[in-house]
Each structure stands twice: as structure tokens, then as C-alpha cells.
Amino acid sequence: MNIKNKKLLNLVKKIFIKHKLSTKHAEISARALINAEIVGAYGHGLSRLKMYCDRIKKKVINPKPKIRIKKISQSISHIDANNSIGFVAADIAIKKAIQNAKKTGIGLVAVKNSGHYGLSGYYAEQAVNKNLVTMIYTNAPPAIAPHGARKSLFGTNPICFGTPSGLKAPYILDTSISMINRGKIRFASKNNQKLPIGVALDKFGQPTTDANKALKGVQLPIAGFRGSGLAWMVDILSGVLTGSNHAGKVKDPFEDFSGPQNIGHLFITFKTNLFVKDYNNRIKDNIKKVKRLPKVKGTKEIMYPGQNKYKRYKINFKKEIKISKIIKKELEILKK
Amino acid sequence: MNIKNKKLLNLVKKIFIKHKLSTKHAEISARALINAEIVGAYGHGLSRLKMYCDRIKKKVINPKPKIRIKKISQSISHIDANNSIGFVAADIAIKKAIQNAKKTGIGLVAVKNSGHYGLSGYYAEQAVNKNLVTMIYTNAPPAIAPHGARKSLFGTNPICFGTPSGLKAPYILDTSISMINRGKIRFASKNNQKLPIGVALDKFGQPTTDANKALKGVQLPIAGFRGSGLAWMVDILSGVLTGSNHAGKVKDPFEDFSGPQNIGHLFITFKTNLFVKDYNNRIKDNIKKVKRLPKVKGTKEIMYPGQNKYKRYKINFKKEIKISKIIKKELEILKK
Numbered sequence: 001m002n003i004k005n006k007k008l009l010n011l012v013k014k015i016f017i018k019h020k021l022s023t024k025h026a027e028i029s030a031r032a033l034i035n036a037e038i039v040g041a042y043g044h045g046l047s048r049l050k051m052y053c054d055r056i057k058k059k060v061i062n063p064k065p066k067i068r069i070k071k072i073s074q075s076i077s078h079i080d081a082n083n084s085i086g087f088v089a090a091d092i093a094i095k096k097a098i099q100n101a102k103k104t105g106i107g108l109v110a111v112k113n114s115g116h117y118g119l120s121g122y123y124a125e126q127a128v129n130k131n132l133v134t135m136i137y138t139n140a141p142p143a144i145a146p147h148g149a150r151k152s153l154f155g156t157n158p159i160c161f162g163t164p165s166g167l168k169a170p171y172i173l174d175t176s177i178s179m180i181n182r183g184k185i186r187f188a189s190k191n192n193q194k195l196p197i198g199v200a201l202d203k204f205g206q207p208t209t210d211a212n213k214a215l216k217g218v219q220l221p222i223a224g225f226r227g228s229g230l231a232w233m234v235d236i237l238s239g240v241l242t243g244s245n246h247a248g249k250v251k252d253p254f255e256d257f258s259g260p261q262n263i264g265h266l267f268i269t270f271k272t273n274l275f276v277k278d279y280n281n282r283i284k285d286n287i288k289k290v291k292r293l294p295k296v297k298g299t300k301e302i303m304y305p306g307q308n309k310y311k312r313y314k315i316n317f318k319k320e321i322k323i324s325k326i327i328k329k330e331l332e333i334l335k336k
Numbered sequence: 337m338n339i340k341n342k343k344l345l346n347l348v349k350k351i352f353i354k355h356k357l358s359t360k361h362a363e364i365s366a367r368a369l370i371n372a373e374i375v376g377a378y379g380h381g382l383s384r385l386k387m388y389c390d391r392i393k394k395k396v397i398n399p400k401p402k403i404r405i406k407k408i409s410q411s412i413s414h415i416d417a418n419n420s421i422g423f424v425a426a427d428i429a430i431k432k433a434i435q436n437a438k439k440t441g442i443g444l445v446a447v448k449n450s451g452h453y454g455l456s457g458y459y460a461e462q463a464v465n466k467n468l469v470t471m472i473y474t475n476a477p478p479a480i481a482p483h484g485a486r487k488s489l490f491g492t493n494p495i496c497f498g499t500p501s502g503l504k505a506p507y508i509l510d511t512s513i514s515m516i517n518r519g520k521i522r523f524a525s526k527n528n529q530k531l532p533i534g535v536a537l538d539k540f541g542q543p544t545t546d547a548n549k550a551l552k553g554v555q556l557p558i559a560g561f562r563g564s565g566l567a568w569m570v571d572i573l574s575g576v577l578t579g580s581n582h583a584g585k586v587k588d589p590f591e592d593f594s595g596p597q598n599i600g601h602l603f604i605t606f607k608t609n610l611f612v613k614d615y616n617n618r619i620k621d622n623i624k625k626v627k628r629l630p631k632v633k634g635t636k637e638i639m640y641p642g643q644n645k646y647k648r649y650k651i652n653f654k655k656e657i658k659i660s661k662i663i664k665k666e667l668e669i670l671k672k
Contacts, residue, residue: 075411076441078611105412106444110611133577148638149629161569171572173565205632223558229509229641232626233497236507240619241469243612247625268604275414275446276579283576289583290568293485296541302484305565 004320009034012049015334019056020063021085029087032118038316039309043183044118046323047190050330051254052085058257061085061115067092075104078242079111083260086117093267094123098130101269110242111265116140116253121174121309124162127269128170135268136160137238139245141252141261143182145218147228150205152218153248156182157234164272165304166284172306177231178219185211185219186254190326238264340656345370348385351670355392356399357421365423368454374652375645379519380454382659383526386666387590388421394593397421397451403428411440414578415447419596422453429603430459434466437605446578447601452476452589457510457645460498463605464506471604472496473574475581477588477597479518481554483564486541488554489584492518493570500608501640502620508642513567514555521547521555522590526662574600 001009009030016026029052036045055061065084069077069092077096081089093111100107117123120136127134140155156178165171176182179199188195189211200214201207208214221227239246244264251261272279291302323331337345345366352362365388372381391397401420405413405428413432417425429447436443453459456472463470476491492514501507512518515535524531525547536550537543544550557563575582580600587597608615627638659667 072610073441076610105409106442108442108606108610112611133573146626146629146638148631148635149626150632151629153626153629159566161573163572171568173569175562175565222562225641226511226558229511230495232507232640233509236499236619236622237469237497240615240622241608241611246618247622270444272577274408274412274444275448275577279576282582283572286572286576286583290482290485290489293482293487293489295484296486299484302482304568305561 002318002320005034005038008321008323011331011335012046015049015053015331018335019053021056022064025063025085025088028091029085032087032091032122034321035122036118037321038313039119040312040316041119041183043181043185043187046327046331047183047187048116048118048253049327050334053334055115055253055257056085060251060257060260062260069096075100075106076108077110079109081111081114083113083115083262086115086261086263089114090117090123090265093265094126094134094136094269097134097267097269098127098132101127101132101271102130105271105274107267107269109267109269111267112243112262113260114244114263114265115261116263117265119174120158120160121162121172121306123267124160124172124174125170127267128162128164128172131164131272132269133163133272134161134270136162136265137234138265139235139238139250139263140182141250141256142248143219144178144221144228144231145201146232147221147225150201150218154221154228154231154235155250156219157231157238159230159234162306163283164280165287165306166280166282167287169304169307169310171283171287171304172309174305177221177227177234179222180219182215182219185214189215191324237266242266338654338656341370341374344657344659347667347671348382351385351389351667354671355389357392358400361399361421361424364427365421368423368427368458370657371458372454373657374649375455376648376652377455377519379517379521379523382663382667383519383523384452384454384589385663386670389670391451391589391593392421396587396593396596398596405432411436411442412444413446415445417447417450419449419451419598422451422597422599425450426453426459426601429601430462430470430472430605433470433603433605434463434468437463437468437607438466441607441610443603443605445603445605447603448579448598449596450580450599450601451597452599453601455510456494456496457498457508457642459603460496460508460510461506463603464498464500464508467500467608468605469499469608470497472498472601473570474601475571475574475586475599476518477586477592478584479555480514480557480564480567481537482568483557483561486554490557490564490567490571491586492555493567493574495566495570498642499619500616501623501642502616502618503623505640505643505646507619507623507640508645510641513557513563513570515558516555518551518555521550525551527660573602578602
């Protein structure tokens with residue numbers, strides 16, 4: 001890592017410690033934020049730091065959580081995160097899911113009383129690096145209107161699927177069910193950028209390209225009824241099943257300090273060699289076949305999910321993270 | 337069931353027996369086809385009967401398969417369907433997945449050397465009726481071009497998610513990753529119907545509303561890169577992982593008789609009460625909250641996935657199945 005980025009990492013860590021996180025939890029959280037910056041997922045990066053600190057101050061994130069891991073079986077665990085910062089809950093959960101899968105072939109770990117944990121793909125990478133397939137679901141504050149409704153209820157509710165690829169970049173699909181990520185709208189709002197047409201409605205149900213209006217309005221789901229059904233599935237898997245908030249009850253972390261978010265997550269992991277001996281060769285072959293297809297005009301390379309992010313990571317890892325004036329100011333205030 | 341439909345069921349069963357399926361396998365297969373007709377999924381119904389019989393005659397479906405179930409663990413099973421008709425493989429697999437989940441909390445069942453099994457939702461219903469959550473994946477012959485490619489490779493690769501709903505109709509999301517199901521295009525082709533605009537390209541990469549041209553061309557994925565990534569995920573889960581054909585190698589059952597399809601399926605099942613005691617109340621509450629949202633103009637009721645199909649089933653169950661002239665003729669020939 002670039003020396004200046006290391007300094008930045010340490011600064012973020014210090015800020016978290018100043019806000020009463022343990023050294024270990026501060027390290028986990030700072031790394032997740034810096035990683036988001038490096039892969040270019042700015043909506044999950046430093047733009048959220050002040051929010052986390054505010055939530056700790058207002059006692060809706062617990063900086064000293066007593067996280068309980070309940071063993072349901074050798075494969076299945078239930079984690080009560082005790083309103084910890086989401087990064088810590090997710091880090092413990094994916095490690096438990098990896099452990100369970102290594103032991104029994106499959107792991108299923110549910111988390112309740114958690115918060116926003118950043119990028120699902122970040123945790124998927126951990127499982128994939130241990131040669132496991134993983135599926136990860138989390139719910140989020142209301143942002144998308146169910147098909148047929150004019151009020152938002154589902155979060156952007158990402159579907160995440162990761163697997164070893166047999167190639168350098170792991171296959172990590174981490175796709176929101178929204179036409180646009182809420183983090184990207186927030187980033188556009190912070191930086192006075194316009195949104196594309198057709199991704200959001202304002203609070204009156206009218207199309208808008210104004211990020212501030214979109215934040216108060218409704219994001220559109222991908223693929224109509226289908227995308228709406230997938231977002232609903234994620235709310236069921238991560239909210240209803242795990243014992244967390246659901247059906248629109250997850251609070252917006254930036255706007256609602258009336259209580260903890262109680263977000264839920266679900267982590268599924270399994271071994272790649274359960275049914276075949278040569279999984280890594282099989283998937284490498286699969287990906288190569290797709291990449292060799294004739295391309296549409298203007299496409300240089302057919303990319304698989306995760307490939308672009310991996311490239312960005314490799315390039316940006318040695319570069320200095322650029323920080324906007326607003327965030328610089330926030331860091332100055334937070335470290336005092 | 338309507339008496340005439342029962343007669344039709346028996347006719348289909350007889351036809352399968354005449355084509356060397358065991359009485360039990362003929363019963364399973366006939367029921368799946370008739371169910372597709374009743375729920376209005378005509379592309380998975382009787383329009384496929386001749387194809388199945390043709391494939392048996394040409395020895396690319398094995399009418400007397402030796403299906404082996406390999407126990408990987410108490411939770412995990414691997415089924416080699418020995419090129420059976422897909423319905424039979426899927427029926428055994430979902431029953432095994434149910435059994436495993438009932439025993440250990442979670443079931444994971446992979447199937448290789450199988451064929452087209454009709455509607456994933458049909459098997460999901462079996463698990464949901466046993467009070468389990470289920471996720472089902474299967475691959476299919478090339479129909480969708482990966483994002484950036486102008487040649488099809490992924491199948492319509494459905495994502496299926498089922499759960500008890502606490503209400504009459506179970507929550508069954510069974511969504512293809514294609515803008516349109518291949519079965520619907522085939523049905524349109526058989527009945528000289530036009531396709532909507534924007535769902536398919538012809539073999540030259542040009543948009544088309546001609547079902548025959550679309551069958552030789554490419555179907556478009558939902559949501560661009562995201563839908564493409566989801567279709568790819570399904571190919572990995574059901575093809576690469578299970579030891580089945582993948583990366584475009586699954587043969588078109590109507591057109592390619594050069595060998596068995598070797599389709600793969602993956603069934604995941606788990607108990608609803610692993611992490612909460614009152615799952616059915618929680619999900620009923622979730623669904624009711626969504627249904628009570630203010631509606632967009634023209635929407636009478638916000639529907640959840642599976643609700644419409646359930647209604648159709650209840651209405652059509654007592655009605656006589658309508659058969660087109662083409663299919664009537666096919667039945668006449670097949671029963672001789």
C-alpha cells in the first residue's frame with residue numbers, strides 16, 4: 001500500500017478508536033473503508049466515516065458490543081451483533097461461515113442486530129480466498145419501490161455471489177437490485193453531480209436527475225417485477241429469516257438516529273470440490289469460453305464480474321487516495 | 337381436478353409408458369406437464385411432450401435410468417441422473433433436499449446428467465409445503481448473449497426462491513434471467529404470435545419480433561451486465577459445480593439429438609425456524625406491509641411472487657385444459 005494511504009488508514013483507525021471502538025474493531029472498520037476507496041466504491045468509503053462516528057456518539061452504534069455466536073449445528077450459526085458497527089459483525093460472520101464450510105462442506109451464518117457493512121464483495125473475497133463458493137445477502141434502508149407501489153420499502157438489497165475463478169481475479173458478482181446504488185446517489189449529491197435518466201423518481205413519483213431529490217424519492221428496481229421480487233427475496237433472507245428489521249423498518253443511517261439499524265445479513269459458503277475434483281479448471285474453462293465469444297461493436301473485452309474491480313484495485317493500490325475537500329474537512333474535525 | 341384433465345393426465349402418462357418410462361416415472365412426468373398447463377406456463381407444458389418422446393426414441397433420454405444418490409454428508413447429496421428425463425431427476429433431488437434439511441437444518445443437493453425439468457417453481461412448492469425455504473438453480477441451452485457478446489451462450493437460467501408466506505399462496509419467485517422465456521418464444525412460434533419489441537435479436541444481431549427468427553437468434557438478458565452476471569452465476573452453480581455441461585454445451589432439446597443434454601441442477605433447502613421462532617408470522621407481516629403501500633396508477637393490488645400463479649392454479653384446476661390443434665395432432669400420433 002502507498003505510504004500516504006497507510007497514513008490515511010491509520011488516521012481512520014485513530015478516529016474510530018477515539019470514538020471508543022477497540023483497536024481490533026477500529027482496524028477492521030478502517031480497512032473496509034480504505035478498501036472501498038481503493039476499488040472506487042466511494043459511496044461505501046470515507047463519505048460514510050462521519051456518519052459512523054455520529055451514530056456512535058448518539059448511541060445507536062454500540063462501540064463495545066458483546067457479540068454472541070450461537071451454534072445451531074456444525075454448519076449453522078446465528079450471530080447477535082449487539083448493534084456493533086456492521087464491518088465487525090460481517091467480519092466475524094464470514095470467518096465463522098468459512099470455518100463451518102471447511103468443517104462440514106457447507107456453512108450458513110445469519111446475523112441480526114447489525115448495521116451497514118459496506119461492500120458484500122469485500123467479505124465474499126475472504127471466502128473465495130479460502131477456496132469456497134459464497135452467497136451473501138443483506139438488507140438496507142428503504143430506497144426502492146416494490147413493483148406496483150409508489151413508495152420505497154426495499155433497500156438496494158445486493159445479491160452477492162463469489163467463487164474462485166481459476167484465474168487471477170476472483171469471480172465476484174456484487175449487484176444491487178436497484179438501477180443505481182444509493183451510495184452513488186449520495187456521492188453525486190455530495191459532489192453536485194447529475195444522475196442518469198431513468199434510475200430514480202422524486203418524492204412525488206416523477207423522474208429526476210437531481211441527486212438530492214432522488215435521495216428523498218424512490219430508486220427504480222432493475223427489470224420491473226423480477227427485480228422487485230429479487231429485492232424482496234433479499235429482505236426475506238437477510239431480514240425475516242435472521243430476526244432483524246425488515247419490510248422497510250431498517251433505519252437510514254444518515255438521517256434516522258432514533259435507534260440502531262438492526263440490519264440482517266445471511267452468509268452461505270460451501271466447498272468447491274463437493275461434487276467435482278477439478279472445479280478450478282472447470283470454471284477457468286467456463287470463463288475462457290465466454291471471453292472468447294464474438295464481441296458486439298465497441299466492446300474490447302468481455303469482462304466477468306469482479307474482473308474490473310480487481311484491475312482497479314491493482315492499479316489504485318499503489319496510488320494515493322484522492323480525498324474531496326468536504327471529506328478532508330470532516331477528517332480534520334473527527335480527529336480532534 | 338377436472339375429469340377431462342384427469343383423462344388428459346392419463347393419456348400423457350400412457351404415452352410416456354409407451355415410450356418405455358416406468359409407471360412411476362411416467363406419473364411424475366405427466367403430472368409436471370399437466371401442472372404447467374394448469375398454471376398457464378404453456379412453454380413448459382404439452383408443447384414439449386413430443387420432444388421428450390423424440391429424445392427417448394433417439395436414445396438421448398434414458399427411459400430406464402439407474403439414478404445414483406451419493407451421500408456427501410448428512411446435509412449434502414450428489415445425484416447422477418444417468419440421463420433420465422429431467423422431471424424424475426428433479427423430483428428425486430428435491431425430495432432428498434427436503435429430507436436433508438429436515439434432518440440437519442440445511443440441505444444441498446447437486447444433480448448431474450439430467451435434462452430439462454420444466455418449472456423450478458414446481459419443485460420449490462414441494463419444499464415450501466414442508467415448511468422449508470428453498471433456492472433452486474438449473475442451466476439450459478444457449479439463449480442469452482453474455483453482456484458484450486453477440487452470440488448466445490447462457491441459458492435462460494432461472495433463479496428460483498421459495499418460502500412459506502404465512503398466507504394461502506406460497507412466495508415462489510421463479511424468474512428467468514432473460515427478458516423473455518424461451519418456452520414463451522417457442523409457444524409464440526407454434527401459434528404464429530409476435531414477440532414484444534426489445535426482448536430478442538435475430539441471428540444477425542438485429543432486433544426482431546418474429547418468434548422463429550428469435551429462436552435462431554439471441555434473447556436479451558435483464559438489466560445488462562447485472563442480468564448477465566446472474567445468468568453466469570446460475571451456469572456456475574448448476575453446471576460447473578455439479579459436474580454437468582456448462583459454458584454453452586447444454587444441447588437444445590428440440591434441435592440437437594447428438595447426445596444427452598447433461599443439464600445440472602442445484603437445490604438448497606433450509607428450515608425456517610433456524611434463527612427465529614415465529615417465521616411464518618414475520619413473513620406474513622412483511623408481505624402485508626408491502627401490499628399495503630400506496631399503489632401507482634392502474635395497479636389494483638401489489639402482488640408477491642407466486643400469488644398470481646396460485647390464483648391461476650385455483651381457477652384453472654377445475655377448468656378443462658385447452659389444447660391447440662397442433663398439440664391435439666401430436667397427442668394422436670404419440671399415443672398410437
